[in-house]
Amino acid sequence: MTTPFSSLEDFVALPRLSGLVLNREGTRLVTSVATLDPKKTAYQSALWEIDPSGAEPARRLTRSSAGESGAAFLAGGDLLFTSARPDPEDADGEKRPSLWRLPATGGEASLLVTREGGMSGVLTAAEADVVVLTADALAGSTGEEDDAERRKARKDSGVAAILHAGYPVRYWDADLGPDEPRYLAVTDVDGDGRPTLDDLVPSARGGLRNAHAVLSPDGRLLFSSLTVPEELGSQRSVLVRVDLATRELSVLLDDRENDYTPGPVSPDGRYLAVTRDRRTTAELAPQSSLLLLPLDGGEPRQLAADWDRWPSPEAWLPDGSSLVATADDDGGAPVVVIDVATGAVRRVTEDTAAYSDVRVSPDGRTAYAVRSSYLFPAEVVRIDLATGATDRLQNPAERPELPGTLERVESVGQDGQAVKSWLVLPEGASADAPVPALLWIHGGPIGSWNAWTWRWSPWVMAARGYAVLLPDPALSTGYGQHMVDRGWGSWGAAPYTDLMAATDDLVARDDIDGTRVAAMGGSFGGYMANWVAGHTARFAAIVTHASLWALDQFGGTTDAAYYWAREMTPEAMLENSPHSHIGSIDTPMLVIHGDKDYRVPIGEGLRLWYDLLSASKLPANEHGVTPHRFLYFPDENHWILKPQHAKIWYSVVEAFLASNVLGEERELPRELGL
Numbered sequence: 228m229t230t231p232f233s234s235l236e237d238f239v240a241l242p243r244l245s246g247l248v249l250n251r252e253g254t255r256l257v258t259s260v261a262t263l264d265p266k267k268t269a270y271q272s273a274l275w276e277i278d279p280s281g282a283e284p285a286r287r288l289t290r291s292s293a294g295e296s297g298a299a300f301l302a303g304g305d306l307l308f309t310s311a312r313p314d315p316e317d318a319d320g321e322k323r324p325s326l327w328r329l330p331a332t333g334g335e336a337s338l339l340v341t342r343e344g345g346m347s348g349v350l351t352a353a354e355a356d357v358v359v360l361t362a363d364a365l366a367g368s369t370g371e372e373d374d375a376e377r378r379k380a381r382k383d384s385g386v387a388a389i390l391h392a393g394y395p396v397r398y399w400d401a402d403l404g405p406d407e408p409r410y411l412a413v414t415d416v417d418g419d420g421r422p423t424l425d426d427l428v429p430s431a432r433g434g435l436r437n438a439h440a441v442l443s444p445d446g447r448l449l450f451s452s453l454t455v456p457e458e459l460g461s462q463r464s465v466l467v468r469v470d471l472a473t474r475e476l477s478v479l480l481d482d483r484e485n486d487y488t489p490g491p492v493s494p495d496g497r498y499l500a501v502t503r504d505r506r507t508t509a510e511l512a513p514q515s516s517l518l519l520l521p522l523d524g525g526e527p528r529q530l531a532a533d534w535d536r537w538p539s540p541e542a543w544l545p546d547g548s549s550l551v552a553t554a555d556d557d558g559g560a561p562v563v564v565i566d567v568a569t570g571a572v573r574r575v576t577e578d579t580a581a582y583s584d585v586r587v588s589p590d591g592r593t594a595y596a597v598r599s600s601y602l603f604p605a606e607v608v609r610i611d612l613a614t615g616a617t618d619r620l621q622n623p624a625e626r627p628e629l630p631g632t633l634e635r636v637e638s639v640g641q642d643g644q645a646v647k648s649w650l651v652l653p654e655g656a657s658a659d660a661p662v663p664a665l666l667w668i669h670g671g672p673i674g675s676w677n678a679w680t681w682r683w684s685p686w687v688m689a690a691r692g693y694a695v696l697l698p699d700p701a702l703s704t705g706y707g708q709h710m711v712d713r714g715w716g717s718w719g720a721a722p723y724t725d726l727m728a729a730t731d732d733l734v735a736r737d738d739i740d741g742t743r744v745a746a747m748g749g750s751f752g753g754y755m756a757n758w759v760a761g762h763t764a765r766f767a768a769i770v771t772h773a774s775l776w777a778l779d780q781f782g783g784t785t786d787a788a789y790y791w792a793r794e795m796t797p798e799a800m801l802e803n804s805p806h807s808h809i810g811s812i813d814t815p816m817l818v819i820h821g822d823k824d825y826r827v828p829i830g831e832g833l834r835l836w837y838d839l840l841s842a843s844k845l846p847a848n849e850h851g852v853t854p855h856r857f858l859y860f861p862d863e864n865h866w867i868l869k870p871q872h873a874k875i876w877y878s879v880v881e882a883f884l885a886s887n888v889l890g891e892e893r894e895l896p897r898e899l900g901l
């Protein structure tokens with residue numbers, strides 16, 4: 228059967244939906260869809276409207292080569308978005324991310340506000356036309372004009388240097404500084420003239436975590452995390468409130484045992500939902516809980532304390548009686564409703580999908596959300612909050628046909644713990660025709676294989692005849708606190724033995740050819756792939772992407788060193804470090820790394836590569852020939868994002884597996900220049 232997963236051209240061209248906003252009346256849903264640009268070397272996103280009733284087909288709202296994102300409805304009904312599209316009224320104007328307004332009554336979008344440094348997001352209030360932009364400003368700037376001048380001077384002089392006095396200095400693939408996150412209130416949104424921008428908290432000096440900010444329904448208050456630096460390069464997230472009228476900043480929750488992130492404000496403005504993340508230590512694994520904070524100054528109260536899951540608050544019911552949340556749960560992430568009086572949790576969605584971006588209708592009966600699973604990519608659905616009945620709305624794209632089937636399987640860890648996996652089986656797998664298999668190890672390690680991913684699509688490998696096992700070993704979320712605790716600080720123990728238990732059951736199946744099995748992982752999954760390489764020869768090949776190799780150096784060079792230092796002492800890092808086992812590796816390894824990866828810096832990939840060539844059981848010969856391979860991306864980060872590079876990634880992985888697992892040679896892409 229030919230599906231879009233058979234051809235990498237077709238695969239990278241599949242539309243990718245993300246995000247969802249609902250207008251105040253509950254009559255308009257808007258999402259974002261990324262598709263290939265005309266050159267097929269980048270994705271560009273456009274906004275689409277989806278009919279909440281399900282009657283009408285989805286319709287495209289925006290169209291520009293620059294793409295649009297950051298959709299947010301004003302209380303009055305107009306739709307705001309950010310785009311670097313040119314302003315038709317300013318032919319010579321520079322293209323930079325600006326704020327645009329699309330009238331509810333239809334017509335053309337018009338530019339609302341622009342700034343030299345661009346903007347990263349838009350916050351709007353539910354009941355008032357209040358808009359706050361999240362944007363970066365230079366640390367020393369005294370206002371918008373000064374910021375623009377300083378930026379221009381820096382650009383014109385070609386200076387890129389950044390002088391740091393604190394930590395961190397990088398984040399994922401971005402250099403931090405000399406600009407820092409700010410909240411910029413957009414003044415007089417509905418006035419006649421062009422609005423100006425007003426820096427709400429110029430003194431916060433880089434500590435504002437604007438990815439997690441919310442506005443109260445009346446638009447008078449903004450809630451945000453504020454990062455407070457601590458000694459020894461550490462930091463904590465405290466919860467703050469900013470009064471938009473007075474600019475007064477108040478600290479609401481701050482202690483050294485927890486990080487706090489704001490959730491939605493109750494419809495009456497009296498409570499804030501808050502996520503509390505416990506500060507980890509060598510003894511204490513992460514733990515996330517949901518708090519209800521009275522905004523009149525009372526003490527916070529934990530909700531759903533007896534529920535052994537980590538709820539993430541999404542929205543309130545309009546009468547304020549309950550919070551709608553999602554939580555990782557047994558290989559999915561359902562929508563639940565939590566009663567704020569009793570803390571009782573009621574599961575709403577019954578399928579195994581992972582839900583996000585939950586929006587509640589004004590009458591409180593219906594929710595709309597984005598969901599995905601290993602059976603389908605992200606799509607917009609309508610949920611009956613009373614019955615859980617869930618309908619797929621008319622989406623911008625149909626679900627792609629899959630080249631196989633999906634099963635849920637269960638193994639037993641050494642301590643008796645159930646270890647669950649998703650198993651993707653290619654079409655035709657049977658006892659008469661057993662298929663080769665791949666063990667895929669997820670990253671984090673705090674996470675779960677529970678949602679569709681474009682970066683590691685098991686269906687691309689299924690279309691090439693492989694079964695793919697996606698296990699959730701120790702440290703995975705959705706199975707209770709004990710599952711996380713049992714792997715904490717000892718990555719080479721239960722997480723590894725759980726994976727081996729799942730592999731034992733995989734190779735025992737009669738539809739799997741147990742002699743042709745490989746292991747693959749990215750990031751922490753790559754760490755584990757490296758650990759596997761040094762501890763067993765059962766796999767025919769190992770693919771290790773953006774992987775942690777030598778924990779002694781990783782601990783000091785990653786972008787958030789304090790996070791890992793809390794879990795492991797330098798001694799524990801050495802004890803759990805895969806590089807100590809280089810001498811035992813006799814499996815061909817494909818190492819993949821992007822140079823712009825600051826989460827797992829390129830030094831990990833470089834050192835692993837050199838160690839493999841110089842010290843593994845399969846070293847390079849005197850001509851430098853080795854069974855190992857190194858796929859290096861000079862301009863990619865922790866992930867391989869460019870469509871042309873994603874195709875190279877899958878092609879090289881497939882060729883390496885074919886050679887080492889199937890004993891077949893594949894032609895490599897011409898673009899590699901070999």
Ligand SMILES: CSCC[C@H](NC=O)C(=O)N[C@@H](C)C(=O)N[C@@H](CO)C(=O)O
Nearest residue numbers: 670671672673749750751752787790826
């Ligand atoms: C704040 S630093 C660590 C955050 C996170 N760990 C969570 O458990 C993390 O980024 N870990 C990476 C090493 C990793 O494994 N990333 C995964 C999942 O995000 C990936 O696929 O990139």
